[in-house]
Amino acid sequence: MNTVTSPSLEARHVCKSFRAGRIVSTVLDDLSLHVDAGELTLICGPSGCGKSTLLSILSGLQPADSGHVHALGESLDDMDKRALERFRLLHTGFVFQGFNLFPALTAFEQVALPLGYLGLKRDIVRARARTALDEVGLGPRMHLRPAELSGGEKQRVAIARALAKEPALLFADEPTSSLDAANGQMVIDMLHRIARRHGTTVLCVSHDPRLIGHADRLLTMEDGHILEDRRPSATDTVHPISGASR
């Protein structure tokens, strides 16, 4: 695995801690990893292990205290807030545990909304939104508002919203936690398919054990470190990662 010359995401010696009053808690401790394109990488671990913090740093949502983060060959450390917004607009998609859909907008409008900010022409926005909704199987229900959709359908709209941007990086935080087994299965299959079909780097964070069998690569975290890095769908053996913290 370490033969890949330019991983699409790379963290080197990243540290992050949070302060609550006089108590400083270290969430990420000198953590290093790289994530490759075209596969679904799953970060698993118990609550509070730092997996969501790692996702937010890798996706440029918040800066690390120290260390370096590179995404698609660009250093996120050197970017100011507006440059990071621009980077995320052009290259990243997000799927969150909460679907975070605007109640007033139809599924089609939810997906088209971020595309408008990309400066795309109206026809292209429409075509992309339709294609993305078709891909998640919501073409016939694209004119419904969130209140008229089930939980699984809402999450599929959220995936379509991320997918329509045609991002090189797709981040998903606990995407199946609010869903039942069937919908959870459907969502993870979709994320997997997006990685394979579009060559997207899909980084998913979850403590849902049902997802493990669907990941191309599984990173297990605990106490701000990566304990294990393996490929569950292949030989199910542990692959130590280059430059990992331990």
Add this chain to the structure above:
Amino acid sequence: MVALARKTLIYEWRRFLPAVLAVGFAGLLQLLQAALVLGIFGGAAVYITGSSGNLWVGYPGTQSVDQGRGISPDVATLLYMQPEVTRVEPFLWVDGDWRGGGTGGVSVFVSGIDPGPHGLMFAHALSPSLRERLREPDAVIVDRADLDKLGVGIGGSASINGHRVHVVGVASGLRALGGVNVVASLDTARRLDSDPSDVGRPTYLVARLRDPKQAAQIARTLNGRHGFGPYRVWTAKHFARRTMLFWLFDTGAGAGVLFLAGIVFLVGAVITSQALAAAVIGSIREYATLNALGVGVRALRWVILEEALWVGALGLAGAAILGSLLILLARREDVPVVLNLPVTLACVFLVLALAVVSGLGSMRSLRRADPATLLR
């Protein structure tokens, strides 16, 4: 581009209703207050605005039409020397004490005017037939809204400064500020004037011009002449404005009105921004998601500003409809309300400014739209 602001406003109208109502009522208050101020203080200049004279000649330094002093009648000659002047007529102002009708004493302002059918004074307020009735000795006309105050009806009698007068008719649009207007012919007014120094001296001379647009130019020319005793020429528009501003600001009422307008603006802005902020907080996770997807904070601020402007427009529409109805009602009840285009536009501008200020105030809540919080 998906019209997020508009669609949210329509779909979640209950959430925005308090903001729309706050803007609407603030707008309505500003509008009605402006209409009342213009109506009430404009009433101080009714002698000028209700007449068709283009130039007013009075004592130099006169700050308001009700404070005139006698000028030489010879100034009329000077006026007639201007080829543009087609008619000159004197206007006599007499302060009077009305007695009768069991009302005790009422302070009245007697306007002595030329009752001829082509007379300039109160040409807009009195019909030719009504003016004709003033030719009768000791005949007076009052505003119909003042009849109760004066304790008389049409045909009734009373006395002014000890002289008997009788009411030969009523008109509307003659209400005065701080007293009651009584219109009489010049002859009658002279008989009522008890001040010996006023004898033969009109308080004002009012002139009509062939081309009213020349008024300012001719006033300037006339003000440069000497030799007819102290006098000053104003255009009717200028003198009406001077009178109104005097009443508005030198009486302290204007400061009160401006203070109230400021309070209305402040209260409206506070309520509106709170309501808008609540609406923003209600969608904060969605805004944070958009920011995660790379939609800049600046673009999100625009969405909120757009919502604020829609709220302003809707509030304004409500205020306009309700305001028009209330103004119609007020006019029917003889409440002095007047609206002109500049003041209406100023109100519109104020309401939209209120909406924008509220939008800017509510933007602070966008700080909570931190996408990193979606991951915890």
